[in-house]
Amino acid sequence: MPKSSPILGSMRFGEWGARLSPVAVADLLEAALDAGIDTLDLADIYGGHSTNALVGAAFAVRPGLRARLKLIAKIGIVMAGSPGNARGVQHYDLSVEHLRRALDDSLSALGVDRVDTLMLHRFDPLLRPDAIAAWIRDEQRAGRVGDFGVSNFDAHAIALFDGRLPVSANQIELSLANAGAIDDGTLNATRARGAEVQAWSPLGGGDLLDPHSAVGGRVHARLQAMAGEFGLDPASLLLRWVASVPDTRVVLGSTKIERLREGARVCAEPLPRDAWYALWEAARGRPVP
Ligand SMILES: NC(=O)c1ccc[n+]([C@@H]2O[C@H](COP(=O)([O-])OP(=O)(O)OC[C@H]3O[C@@H](n4cnc5c(N)ncnc54)[C@H](OP(=O)(O)O)[C@@H]3O)[C@@H](O)[C@H]2O)c1
Known part of the structure; x- marks a missing residue:
């Protein structure tokens, strides 16, 4: 599978x-x-903590399916309505205690004994990178976790794991609607x-x-x-x-088979540089300096 798929x-x-x-x-x-899409992105909170179980049920009805897929499991967000959230405050919990329980729950809902990548869903200012690194290594030795990844980590946050644990991926918002990661150093720090x-x-x-929409209006004419x-x-x-940004894979959000096929096809080839800048200029509302 090409890296850009x-x-x-x-x-x-x-x-x-x-x-x-x-x-x-x-x-x-x-x-x-x-x-040609062999990687599935998951999170314990999706569907109000119900989507991992839905995917687990899909694995159960179609034997052999799970073995063909690479699974990314995101954990670490506690929503206002998440089970056990006594105060009902939306927060992030990257304590080892919470992460271990969230991994247990994710594996059990999915009906699997391992995920290919375990990802911290959001940055938690209260996180302790040494403790997380030690725990991830334990889970890797136990065979429950393949790679370690982060999500929505800025350049400074990702640096917390330098010398402690290799970070395989950073899942961030990136599109013509929100290209802040290009300007704020997140993209460079990840690469x-x-x-x-x-x-x-x-x-x-x-x-x-x-x-x-505001951004849709800005890009409409040039996009068409x-x-x-x-x-x-x-x-x-x-x-x-x-997909034209080097080292970048798109996370497709469609639930329509035809759109996924088309997405896989179009992501395989980059845009010419001037066309890429022309679209960015339309979204920014001004040329690059
Ligand atoms: N790490 C994080 O914090 C984070 C946050 C948000 C999302 N994610 C991940 O990223 C994935 C993608 O996010 P997203 O769903 O927001 O992606 P998106 O691709 O920006 O949006 C998907 C939406 O656009 C619609 N769409 C797709 N193609 C279309 C077309 N040709 N015409 C009209 N509508 C179209 C889809 O509807 P149809 O289903 O009808 O095609 C769907 O409602 C999520 O599934 C999740 O795995 C991660």
């Missing part, structure tokens, strides 16, 4: 989106694999560590395709014109814009 996101599979059945999830995963950039919400959650020029639909051009 997209990742499939599960956030909208269940209660937070398409409310797919286990069989429909299994069909989607199989179609994604056939299209400088040899880690993969995983770009979530590559279509701005759909906003970029809506000419009535350039989509025609490249023979792509606007969504495909937006995905190719993100």
Whole structure:
């Protein structure tokens, strides 16, 4: 599988989106694999703590499916309504105690004994990198965790693991709707560590395709014109814009098989540099200096 092939996101599979059945999830995963997408992004909170179990049910109805997929499991967010959250305050908990329990729950909901990447979902100012590194190494030795990754970590946060534990990936918001990671050093800090950039919400959650949204309005005319020029639909051009950034894989959010196939196809080729800048200029509202 080429390194640039997209990742499939599960956030909208269940209660937070398409409310797919286990069989429909299994069909989607199989179609994604056939299209060259072999990595599935998961998080314990998706669907209000229900989507991992939905994916586990899909694995149960389609034997052999799990073995063909690489799983990314994100943990560390406690939502206001998460089980056991006594005060009902939305927060992040990267204590080893919470992480161990969240990994246990994720493996059990998915019905698997290992995830390929375990990712800290959000930066927690109260985190202790030494304790996390020691625990991750224990889990790696026990065979429950493959690589270690982070998500939404800025350049300073990712540096906390320097010399402690290799970071395989940083999953960040990156699209024409939010390209802050380019300017604030997050992208460079991730690449400088040899880690993969995983770009979530590559279509701005759909906003970029809506000419009535602020950013959708800014990019609309140029997006339409350039989509025609490249023979792509606007969504495909937006995905190719993100996938053109070196060391970056797009996390696709669609639950439609045809859109996943098209996403895999268009991410395989980068945009010419001037076309990439033309779209960035439209989103920024001004040329680069
Ligand atoms: N690490 C984090 O903090 C974090 C945060 C958010 C998300 N994520 C991950 O990133 C993944 C992707 O995020 P996202 O879902 O926000 O991605 P996105 O690609 O920006 O948005 C997906 C939405 O756009 C719609 N869409 C896709 N193609 C379209 C088209 N051609 N025309 C019109 N609408 C279209 C989809 O609807 P259809 O289903 O109908 O195609 C879906 O509602 C998530 O599943 C999750 O795994 C991670």
